[in-house]
Amino acid sequence: MSDNETDVLVVGSGIAGLASALAAAREGADVTVATKATRPEGASSWWAQGGIAIARDDPEQFKADILAASSDTADPEAVDVLVENANAAVEDVLLETLDVEFDTTGMGEDEFDFGREAAHSADRILHVDASTGKHVHVPFLNYLDDHDDVTIRDDTAALELIRHEGRVHGAILESDSDFEPTYAGAVVLATGGIGDLYPRTTNPAGSTGDGIAMAALAGADVTDMEYVQFHPTVCVANDSPFLVSEAVRGEGAVLRNGDGERFMPDYHEDAELAPRDVVARAVKTERDATGEVTLDVSPLDFAGEFPDLVEKCEDHGVDYEDGIPVAPAEHFLCGGVDVDEHGRASLGRLYAVGECARTGVHGANRLASTSLLEGLVWGLRAGADAAGKEIDVIEAPDLLERDPELPERFAEEKFHRLRRVMDEYVGLERDPDELGRAMSVLRRLKGEVDAYTRTRTSRSLYELRSASVTALLIARQAAENEESVGCHHLVETSADGGQAPEPRADD
Numbered sequence: 261m262s263d264n265e266t267d268v269l270v271v272g273s274g275i276a277g278l279a280s281a282l283a284a285a286r287e288g289a290d291v292t293v294a295t296k297a298t299r300p301e302g303a304s305s306w307w308a309q310g311g312i313a314i315a316r317d318d319p320e321q322f323k324a325d326i327l328a329a330s331s332d333t334a335d336p337e338a339v340d341v342l343v344e345n346a347n348a349a350v351e352d353v354l355l356e357t358l359d360v361e362f363d364t365t366g367m368g369e370d371e372f373d374f375g376r377e378a379a380h381s382a383d384r385i386l387h388v389d390a391s392t393g394k395h396v397h398v399p400f401l402n403y404l405d406d407h408d409d410v411t412i413r414d415d416t417a418a419l420e421l422i423r424h425e426g427r428v429h430g431a432i433l434e435s436d437s438d439f440e441p442t443y444a445g446a447v448v449l450a451t452g453g454i455g456d457l458y459p460r461t462t463n464p465a466g467s468t469g470d471g472i473a474m475a476a477l478a479g480a481d482v483t484d485m486e487y488v489q490f491h492p493t494v495c496v497a498n499d500s501p502f503l504v505s506e507a508v509r510g511e512g513a514v515l516r517n518g519d520g521e522r523f524m525p526d527y528h529e530d531a532e533l534a535p536r537d538v539v540a541r542a543v544k545t546e547r548d549a550t551g552e553v554t555l556d557v558s559p560l561d562f563a564g565e566f567p568d569l570v571e572k573c574e575d576h577g578v579d580y581e582d583g584i585p586v587a588p589a590e591h592f593l594c595g596g597v598d599v600d601e602h603g604r605a606s607l608g609r610l611y612a613v614g615e616c617a618r619t620g621v622h623g624a625n626r627l628a629s630t631s632l633l634e635g636l637v638w639g640l641r642a643g644a645d646a647a648g649k650e651i652d653v654i655e656a657p658d659l660l661e662r663d664p665e666l667p668e669r670f671a672e673e674k675f676h677r678l679r680r681v682m683d684e685y686v687g688l689e690r691d692p693d694e695l696g697r698a699m700s701v702l703r704r705l706k707g708e709v710d711a712y713t714r715t716r717t718s719r720s721l722y723e724l725r726s727a728s729v730t731a732l733l734i735a736r737q738a739a740e741n742e743e744s745v746g747c748h749h750l751v752e753t754s755a756d757g758g759q760a761p762e763p764r765a766d767d
């Protein structure tokens with residue numbers, strides 16, 4: 261096999277991509293993992309805090325909780341796949357292969373300290389302190405780094421899929437400003453979330469929806485894009501926001517407005533443990549009305565139970581005893597590339613897994629601590645299915661570097677404009693009229709970006725293209741969905757029917 265051929269090309273090195281690589285390698289495939297990340301922190305998987313839910317001895321109850329959190333919009337068959345495979349996948353990969361040391365109760369060797377988060381009716385979340393992600397992600401990367409059949413190419417971005425007659429044959433990869441096709445029997449997209457489309461996000465930089473955009477441009481189906489989940493409690497004490505896990509509210513922390521009043525009981529009977537979208541909207545409303553919202557951790561032993569969050573507060577200069585200032589931030593995309601129970605997309609030999617995929621498990625809203633699990637379960641299934649397919653070398657699109665210099669601050673300005681539109685019109689609350697206007701702005705912006713991609717190729721330009729394609733998909737699918745459900749919340753705000761101000765190109 262030549263250097264630019266591989267049996268399975270996995271794009272992305274989060275939990276979903278690594279699980280696919282592991283499963284494909286177990287089937288005897290030669291696997292290449294191409295990832296933009298230069299450090300483990302480049303994947304959301306590293307940042308996961310609360311943990312990974314499993315079914316324990318009651319998959320039916322787990323299923324009921326997932327369906328309830330989604331307002332019965334999740335696909336029951338997809339949820340069956342998740343809950344029925346949860347225990348075995350975690351045991352096989354996380355416990356037996358990677359030896360992840362989840363917290364225990366101290367009562368017995370394997371007595372795990374199962375946690376509970378909002379909308380879970382049972383204690384079923386495995387965790388390591390409140391920084392589960394890195395304790396899973398780092399050993400996973402190390403394990404595959406040592407694997408003979410897996411090559412991990414970091415700082416390597418997939419820019420475009422190679423497609424011919426309804427089938428995907430590989431992707432154009434960029435590394436060190438070189439652009440080369442890599443041909444594969446199958447391509448697994450595992451590119452994570454879309455946080456870079458919003459001004460405030462929990463996702464790492466580079467979350468520009470690349471896999472979704474590449475799939476959509478190649479003609480694959482992409483659905484449920486309007487269901488963008490905002491996390492209600494992201495610490496906003498300074499310019500580098502960080503997430504304060506739901507588990508903190510699970511242990512008794514309460515939200516207070518700028519007047520020091522606890523407000524969540526007025527919004528929902530479950531108060532701070534109401535569904536995420538309800539809490540996020542309440543936090544936004546109270547911030548708008550009273551100037552700030554803080555998370556009061558005095559009802560619990562914060563230092564004893566969340567030592568790593570205490571460390572984070574200290575690093576960010578936050579005195580948690582005065583309450584942690586919080587605001588909602590983009591956190592998770594429930595939709596994405598439409599796939600079946602094996603992660604197969606609507607184009608031949610194309611798979612999508614993890615956050616960039618729409619499996620149907622989350623419907624309109626995601627139950628906490630189910631996305632690491634979804635990435636693991638679908639990653640394993642897709643990787644196994646993707647192995648063993650023939651490689652065809654066909655003519656690849658020509659993406660040679662022609663005129664690399666973009667106008668100064670081009671990408672920065674366009675991103676700024678895109679984020680402002682998404683935040684104002686396609687955020688926590690959406691007005692149907694404003695969605696239409698947001699689409700016109702985004703269409704124009706995408707046109708301007710497309711004009712540059714005809715003559716230039718660079719990673720930052722392609723990230724901008726991905727962001728503009730993905731933003732437009734979100735706005736369009738939000739405009740088409742007239743039902744307020746889960747993360748898609750419609751309101752009527754432009755009562756005078758007037759024009760919502762269009763963001764200026766330079767702001």
Ligand SMILES: Cc1cc2nc3c(=O)[nH]c(=O)nc-3n(C[C@H](O)[C@H](O)[C@H](O)COP(=O)(O)OP(=O)(O)OC[C@H]3O[C@@H](n4cnc5c(N)ncnc54)[C@H](O)[C@@H]3O)c2cc1C
Binds near residue numbers: 272302418
């Ligand atoms: C702060 C935080 C806390 C969270 N806590 C939890 C939790 O407790 N439990 C839970 O279940 N979920 C949690 N989530 C959600 C969960 O972590 C993510 O949904 C999940 O890890 C996504 O995994 P993934 O493999 O799909 O993507 P990621 O882990 O984001 O990995 C995506 C990878 O794709 C690469 N990539 C992107 N584009 C390209 C490209 N064009 N070419 C090459 N590589 C590319 C990126 O560099 C990265 O390596 C949390 C998320 C965040 C941000």
